[in-house]
Amino acid sequence: MFKIAFKLLFFIFISCISIIYLTVATTPFHPINATNNQAIENIYLSLSWWRALIEPMTAPLHILATLPDIRMGTLSIALWSLLIAIIYMLQHFKQNHNIQETISMWGTLLYAALLYSTFFLLVPLPNWTLIKTDKNLIITDLHSHSLLSHDGVISFADNLSIHHQRGFDLVALTNHPNTFKARITYQQETNDLSEAISGMEIPVYYGGHFYLSVFGINHQIKLPDGLAWSQGHKKPLPPQSLPDHLWSVKKLIRVIHQHGAVLAVVALHLDVKEVQGLARAGVDAFEIVNFGHHPLSDDVRQAMLQAQKKYNIALIASNDWHGWTGILNTWTVIQPDPSLHNQSLRNQVIDTMRHHGNQVIPVTAYPIHTMSNTEILFAPFIAFYQYAKTISLAQLLSLWAYFFLFLILSKYWRWKNISLAQATQHSLLIGMASAILWHGISLYQVWALSLIHPPLAYQVSLYAMVLGALTLLLEAYRIKRQVFK
Numbered sequence: 167m168f169k170i171a172f173k174l175l176f177f178i179f180i181s182c183i184s185i186i187y188l189t190v191a192t193t194p195f196h197p198i199n200a201t202n203n204q205a206i207e208n209i210y211l212s213l214s215w216w217r218a219l220i221e222p223m224t225a226p227l228h229i230l231a232t233l234p235d236i237r238m239g240t241l242s243i244a245l246w247s248l249l250i251a252i253i254y255m256l257q258h259f260k261q262n263h264n265i266q267e268t269i270s271m272w273g274t275l276l277y278a279a280l281l282y283s284t285f286f287l288l289v290p291l292p293n294w295t296l297i298k299t300d301k302n303l304i305i306t307d308l309h310s311h312s313l314l315s316h317d318g319v320i321s322f323a324d325n326l327s328i329h330h331q332r333g334f335d336l337v338a339l340t341n342h343p344n345t346f347k348a349r350i351t352y353q354q355e356t357n358d359l360s361e362a363i364s365g366m367e368i369p370v371y372y373g374g375h376f377y378l379s380v381f382g383i384n385h386q387i388k389l390p391d392g393l394a395w396s397q398g399h400k401k402p403l404p405p406q407s408l409p410d411h412l413w414s415v416k417k418l419i420r421v422i423h424q425h426g427a428v429l430a431v432v433a434l435h436l437d438v439k440e441v442q443g444l445a446r447a448g449v450d451a452f453e454i455v456n457f458g459h460h461p462l463s464d465d466v467r468q469a470m471l472q473a474q475k476k477y478n479i480a481l482i483a484s485n486d487w488h489g490w491t492g493i494l495n496t497w498t499v500i501q502p503d504p505s506l507h508n509q510s511l512r513n514q515v516i517d518t519m520r521h522h523g524n525q526v527i528p529v530t531a532y533p534i535h536t537m538s539n540t541e542i543l544f545a546p547f548i549a550f551y552q553y554a555k556t557i558s559l560a561q562l563l564s565l566w567a568y569f570f571l572f573l574i575l576s577k578y579w580r581w582k583n584i585s586l587a588q589a590t591q592h593s594l595l596i597g598m599a600s601a602i603l604w605h606g607i608s609l610y611q612v613w614a615l616s617l618i619h620p621p622l623a624y625q626v627s628l629y630a631m632v633l634g635a636l637t638l639l640l641e642a643y644r645i646k647r648q649v650f651k
Contacts, residue, residue: 173572173573173576176569176572177569180562180565180566180569182550182554183550183553183554183557183562183565184562184566186551186554186555187554187555187557187562190555191554191555191556191557192555192556193559194210194211194212194297195210195211195212195294195556195558196209196210196211197209197210197211197296197497197529197530197531198529198530198531198532198533199527199528199529200454200455200481200483200496200528200529200530200534201454201471201474201481201527201528203533206499206527206529208298208299208300208303209296209297209298209299209300209303209305209499209529210296210297210299211294211295211296211297211531211556212294212295212297212558213292213293213294213295213558213560213561214292214295214560215560217292218558218560218561218563218564219564220292220564221561221564221565221568222564222565222568223291223594223597224291224292224293225553225561225565226282226286227286227291227293227491227492227493228293228553228557228561229549229550229553230243230493230549231293231493231495231531231532232531232532232548232549232552232553232556233532233537233545233548233549233552234461234532234533234534234535234536234537234541235460235461235534235535235536235537236457236493237460238460238537238542238545239537239542239545239548239549241542242542242543242545242546243545243546243549246545246546251272251275255268255271255272258271278591278595280633281595281598281599281602281633281637282598284598284602284629284630284633285598285601285602286491287490287491288319288490288602288605288606288626288630289492289601289602289605290320290324290328290489290491290492291491291492292331292492293332293492293493293494293495294332294495294531295331295332295333296332296333296334296497296529297333298333298499302501302502302504302507303499303500303501304335304336304499304500304502304511304514304515305333305334305335305336305497305498305499305500306334306335306336306337306338306497306498306499306500306515307329307334307336307337307338307484307485307487307494307496307497307498308338308340308363308379308381308430308451308482308484308498308515309338309340309367309379309430309432309453309456309482309484309485309486309487310325310329310337310338310339310340310484310485310486310487311325311339311340311341311342311367311486311487311488311489312325312339312341312489313612313613313616313618313620313623314341314342314618314620315341315342315367315488315620316342316620316621316622317342317488317622318341318488318489318620318622318623319488319489319490319609319622319623319626320487320488320489321612322339322362324489324612325337325339325487325489326362328492328494329494332494333497334497335511336362336363336511336512336515337362337363338362338363338364338365338379338381338382339362339363339364339365339381340365340366340367340379340380340381341365341366341367342366342367342369343366343367343368343369363381363382363512363515363516364381364382364383365379365380365381365382365383365427366379366380366381366383367379367380367432368380370415375435376431376432376434376435376436376440377431377432377434378415378418378429378430378431378432378449379429379430379431379432379453380422380427380428380429381427381428381430382426382427382428382512382515382516383422383425383426383427415444415447415449416447416448419447419448419449420448423448423520426516427516428450428451428516428519428520429449429450429451430449430450430451430452430453430480430482430519431444431449431451431452431453432453432456432484432486433452433453433454433455433456433459433462433484434456434459436462436466437466438465438466438469441466441469441470441473442469442473445473445476445477445479446477449479450479450480450519450520451479451480451481451482451519451523451526452470452473452474452479452480452481452482453481453482453483453484454467454470454471454481454482454483454528455482455483455484455496455528455530455534456483456484456485456486456496457483457484457485457486457487457493457494457495457496457530457534458484458485458486458487458488459486460536461534461535461536462536463536464536474523474524477523478521478522478523478524479523480518480519480522480523480526481523481526481528482498482526482528483496483497483498483528483529483530484496484498495530495531495532496528496529496530496531496534497529497530498526498527498528498529499526499527499529500514500515500518500519500525500526500527501518501525501526501527502514502515502517502518502525503517503518503522503525506518531556532552532556572586572590582648582649583648583649584645584648584649588648592641592644592645595637595641596637596638596641598637599633599634599635599637599638599641600634600638601634602630602633602634602637603630603631603633603634603635603638604634605630606626606627606628606629606630606631606632606633606634607627607631609623609626609627609630610624610627610628610631613627
């Protein structure tokens with residue numbers, strides 16, 4: 167009965183996707199301008215055929231990535247999944263009256279959920295790549311992190327490699343303030359990486375609770391580990407040993423501009439007054455989208471749009487990527503002036519950000535906004551519809567191929583005492599555990615070679631190695647028991 171139900175549900179799932187794809191899908195899939203949610207015609211999103219081969223594994227990632235607010239939407243989907251699991255378990259117990267078997271099923275479900283969650287968070291699974299039809303456009307991510315940030319779990323090289331795979335031409339590595347040794351290491355490594363702009367994300371203390379992102383600047387000048395936002399507030403007296411520009415946003419902006427760099431405001435905790443004050447102070451850009459944070463409120467978003475119109479301030483879309491998950495669904499597209507085309511990518515980006523805000527386009531794969539209560543309640547259905555509407559032909563064919571492969575194998579499968587469903591479960595768990603273990607080993611090697619040895623990277627690598635190894639041992643034991651029972 168379970169096999170029949172599983173086949174039927176899988177068939178209904180991909181049939182619904184196919185119907186939506188055939189009726190409302192657009193080819194090619196164009197991303198949207200985050201300022202007006204209008205599709206952009208000279209760029210489109212693509213997913214290669216070989217990456218689509220693992221679509222059944224990556225489909226949950228692609229579905230979650232369509233949500234307007236991935237945090238709230240994920241919570242809603244998790245609660246729906248828990249509710250369905252509880253109903254199924256109660257129904258199973260009602261039919262079999264076997265509490266031990268029901269508990270065992272719960273344990274297996276939780277075990278698989280933990281493993282997939284870790285796999286989803288740690289292993290950068292393939293997602294959309296931005297393709298441009300105009301070679302003069304520059305695709306950037308102007309807010310990204312590496313191990314030099316206390317909460318980063320990705321190396322310089324891996325960060326840039328994955329960005330490059332997703333269609334980025336240039337990445338700003340804006341790590342959180344760290345030790346002097348880290349800054350020197352940062353400068354040395356970024357000098358060897360032509361696709362990176364070095365920078366720093368600076369927290370604003372006392373009178374504010376937001377962050378400033380400086381990029382395109384070397385570390386020969388002193389940048390603050392924290393800045394006082396003094397507008398409308400009483401600021402503390404600066405220590406005598408610190409330069410005055412470390413305690414004033416206006417003075418800091420002036421110094422940054424003197425060194426040919428750019429300052430953007432991170433989209434976290436901002437209110438309307440702060441947006442207006444920072445615009446008057448002369449910041450170069452605001453993050454209208456930051457995929458690492460909740461969407462902006464409508465009033466703050468409108469304040470940024472007004473600042474762009476009044477002061478020609480650039481609006482950017484950033485991933486704020488620290489190495490968690492493989493979702494990189496935002497891009498900042500730069501349209502440099504033709505007179506700049508012979509300059510380096512860095513100079514083209516910096517000059518356009520400084521003087522031509524309307525030539526900077528914040529781009530997202532899907533609309534991003536604060537979800538209403540109704541949207542949160544029906545998040546699984548909204549995400550499913552968006553996924554089906556924007557799925558590629560390769561992804562759709564991959565799902566159908568796996569469905570027919572399962573049908574064929576279920577008819578002819580004969581191997582020891584292990585059913586096809588059990589073999590599929592073991593294969594998926596072993597595959598995820600192997601990927602987690604390999605990622606943990608790689609992260610540990612990067613941590614060991616780092617001059618600063620960030621503690622979070624060590625903890626994550628240790629957790630990944632232990633979980634991956636224990637899962638492989640457990641699966642080997644379970645397979646042995648089933649084969650020789």
